[in-house]
Amino acid sequence: MAAQLAERVIGQPESLDAIIPYIQMYQAGLSPEGRPVGVFLLLGPTGTGKTRTVEALAEVLHGNAKNVLRIDCGEYQMEHEVAKLIGAPPGYLGHRETQPLLTQVKLNAVMSEQNNLSIVLFDEIEKAAGSLQRLLLGVLDKATLRLGDNSTVNFERSLIFLTSNLGAREMARELRPEFGLETAAVRPIDGGRSAVKRLETVAVAAVKRKFAPEFVNRIDLMLTYQSLDAAALEKILELQVQSLQEHLDRRLGERSFSLEVPKRSRQFLLRHGTSVEYGARELKRTMHRFVMQPLAALVAEGRVAPNSVVRFELHSGGERLEVLPGRRAA
Numbered sequence: 001m002a003a004q005l006a007e008r009v010i011g012q013p014e015s016l017d018a019i020i021p022y023i024q025m026y027q028a029g030l031s032p033e034g035r036p037v038g039v040f041l042l043l044g045p046t047g048t049g050k051t052r053t054v055e056a057l058a059e060v061l062h063g064n065a066k067n068v069l070r071i072d073c074g075e076y077q078m079e080h081e082v083a084k085l086i087g088a089p090p091g092y093l094g095h096r097e098t099q100p101l102l103t104q105v106k107l108n109a110v111m112s113e114q115n116n117l118s119i120v121l122f123d124e125i126e127k128a129a130g131s132l133q134r135l136l137l138g139v140l141d142k143a144t145l146r147l148g149d150n151s152t153v154n155f156e157r158s159l160i161f162l163t164s165n166l167g168a169r170e171m172a173r174e175l176r177p178e179f180g181l182e183t184a185a186v187r188p189i190d191g192g193r194s195a196v197k198r199l200e201t202v203a204v205a206a207v208k209r210k211f212a213p214e215f216v217n218r219i220d221l222m223l224t225y226q227s228l229d230a231a232a233l234e235k236i237l238e239l240q241v242q243s244l245q246e247h248l249d250r251r252l253g254e255r256s257f258s259l260e261v262p263k264r265s266r267q268f269l270l271r272h273g274t275s276v277e278y279g280a281r282e283l284k285r286t287m288h289r290f291v292m293q294p295l296a297a298l299v300a301e302g303r304v305a306p307n308s309v310v311r312f313e314l315h316s317g318g319e320r321l322e323v324l325p326g327r328r329a330a
């Protein structure tokens, strides 16, 4: 499991290593009763793999990244919106119309034949209304949630992930070059330990300012994701090219073709896609702009032959990639 996760989430080994034992405890039948299997708060700069970790776990445990009960806390910023999660009490307006999101059925639906552990993600928890945070207290503590209709949901077979960008702005400041840290690409002499510790301190302080102590106490692990260095971004680019190829093969079937992105073009993408502030999200945007969009135009014009090789060459001006629809492969 560790190897499968590390193939998907690049450059965050400490976080993965910390999460895995909780899953093994469960698989061994040794998880404590009356609590979720694990409660993890993932912190750190944007685009460093927090949400990706949760998807990758779903892929590894269930064979599908979609086997996650995901609550985007940004959608529950107002107190009245929280009823969408647990349903209104009988007799209240909207009791019939509101299908609560956090039911036992929905929780069980993200299990799979191969694994009966549900992964629950409360994304960007700092945006949630206060009542959602209070509601979460019971879930984190006793693994139960009481719904509007008075039924209860059991979270004893759940891994609960909370993600937060709390402290992200302060962290970006820590990472800025004038602090002697040009992206983490240039690692300081101590292998980056001091930068890691500084990020952690900033993140944890922000969490303690925002959340009540009883909330913080119920979290098993607070994990601070590190900004990605050049080597990590290079691997992520490789993953993204690979996943684009898989996507094409799945979508186009017989009519699919092969992508070829030579080293110089990759370097161009990495140059454009490196950002301390947005992490790998900038790389994704760069891929979109210089690879996917031109490719889509070419395919839409019917200029790519099935089985051919499409090459992304660095344009002679060096400011964009040239897409060359190629010959049919032998």
Ligand SMILES: Nc1ncnc2c1ncn2[C@@H]1O[C@H](COP(=O)(O)OP(=O)(O)O)[C@@H](O)[C@H]1O
Pocket (backbone or CB within 6 Å): 008, 009, 010, 011, 012, 045, 046, 047, 048, 049, 050, 051, 052, 053, 163, 225, 228, 236, 279, 280, 281, 284
């Ligand atoms: N450490 C990483 N390993 C692999 N891919 C990553 C990593 N970090 C970010 N990505 C890529 O960037 C995208 C955005 O990252 P995400 O995990 O959503 O960021 P956040 O940390 O803000 O939750 C992901 O879908 C993934 O494609």
Ligand SMILES: [Mg+2]
Pocket (backbone or CB within 6 Å): 050, 051, 052, 123, 163
């Ligand atoms: Mg995220």
